[in-house]
Amino acid sequence: VAAPQDSYKITLLPGDGIGPEITTATVKALVAAGKTKGVTFDFDEQLLGGCAIDKEGTPWPDKTLKSCQAADSILMAAIGGPKWDGNPRELRPETGLLAMRQQLGLFANLRPAKAIPQLLDASSLKREVVEGVDIMVVRELCGDVYFGKPAGIYTDDAGVRWGQNNMIYSEPEIERIARVAMDVAQKRQGRCCSIDKANVLDVSQLWKDVVIRVHGECGQGVELSHMYVDNAAMQLVRWPKQFDTIVCGNIFGDILSDEASMLVGSLGMLPSASLPSEGPGVFEPIHGSAPDIAGTDAANPLAMILSAAMMCQYDLLQPDLAKLLEDAVEAVLDAGYRTRDIVNEGNADETLVGCKEMGDLV
Ligand code: ATP
Ligand code: MG
Numbered sequence: 415v416a417a418p419q420d421s422y423k424i425t426l427l428p429g430d431g432i433g434p435e436i437t438t439a440t441v442k443a444l445v446a447a448g449k450t451k452g453v454t455f456d457f458d459e460q461l462l463g464g465c466a467i468d469k470e471g472t473p474w475p476d477k478t479l480k481s482c483q484a485a486d487s488i489l490m491a492a493i494g495g496p497k498w499d500g501n502p503r504e505l506r507p508e509t510g511l512l513a514m515r516q517q518l519g520l521f522a523n524l525r526p527a528k529a530i531p532q533l534l535d536a537s538s539l540k541r542e543v544v545e546g547v548d549i550m551v552v553r554e555l556c557g558d559v560y561f562g563k564p565a566g567i568y569t570d571d572a573g574v575r576w577g578q579n580n581m582i583y584s585e586p587e588i589e590r591i592a593r594v595a596m597d598v599a600q601k602r603q604g605r606c607c608s609i610d611k612a613n614v615l616d617v618s619q620l621w622k623d624v625v626i627r628v629h630g631e632c633g634q635g636v637e638l639s640h641m642y643v644d645n646a647a648m649q650l651v652r653w654p655k656q657f658d659t660i661v662c663g664n665i666f667g668d669i670l671s672d673e674a675s676m677l678v679g680s681l682g683m684l685p686s687a688s689l690p691s692e693g694p695g696v697f698e699p700i701h702g703s704a705p706d707i708a709g710t711d712a713a714n715p716l717a718m719i720l721s722a723a724m725m726c727q728y729d730l731l732q733p734d735l736a737k738l739l740e741d742a743v744e745a746v747l748d749a750g751y752r753t754r755d756i757v758n759e760g761n762a763d764e765t766l767v768g769c770k771e772m773g774d775l776v
Pocket of ligand 1: 432493494681682700701702703704705706707712713714715717755
């Protein structure tokens, strides 16, 4: 939105697996936060993913697109599951996700990985390595090898099969994500590390050149560095505190953001934002639909609640609401409440709770 409002239209996409459970918990927390500031929400629940395939015969129904386009923002849970894994490509939940990203122009994926003091023991790395980690991965989401044409599996005249995907980036595509990264870095600690494989890939050389140009144009106060992706993967586990903002292409970002998220422990704690140049963004937890625990009230809703906080900050221009939600999550963790995924067995100060209760507590 262009300016803060009293009321917002939110498209809700509960999706599959644990999605509906964590959505219920999140909506409750968001509405409660809004109430304290006189802000209300008008939710429009729509289908995306496996549930849409089952009910509408497509993972990304037209009606869902229309609702998203008319919304101030989009709050999504998680989609997919083994039920649809063997489907032809057009009937896979992930196909709906890619279509949504393309049609809403969601080119900038922001994924914070911030160490949570109460959960430091959940990380597999040493405390001294993880304590104080605060990274934002800015991943390009609409280009790269996932979308480069031609793509497919071909058989040549000799009967040999070839699989092909192309890593392609245009200068404008690199420029717009680089601008987002500079903006993000300016609002954080002012350090931006651009990831490439320019020693081997031409497309990466262009990436690097354009990032350097954009930094010169709009990166005042930002210290820019460059790192090859293989080194970055290594440095992330060696000494993650060296990073503030990381900017990268789609596939490098896919891998590095998953890696960064594991530095700080549970999948069930991490939010994300996907933003377009204009129009509503999509806010969702980074974890999947966790079909193994769906329907058992064991899911951790905090990643989605923190996604709602990012929505308040980036799309709704309500930083106070974002802070309120984040503080509430912190308070609940301070008080020792844990869902099963973040419980530290044997710690008498911790209380195991389910998804619904966790939402109520927040
Ligand atoms: P996707 O392909 O959709 O990313 P995935 O195969 O990576 O899915 P997830 O669905 O994210 O897997 O689940 C991985 C593991 O983490 C599962 O054991 C799941 O139960 C657990 N998990 C994921 N999210 C949560 C959550 N919010 N609360 C508790 N456990 C979770
Ligand atoms: Mg996954």
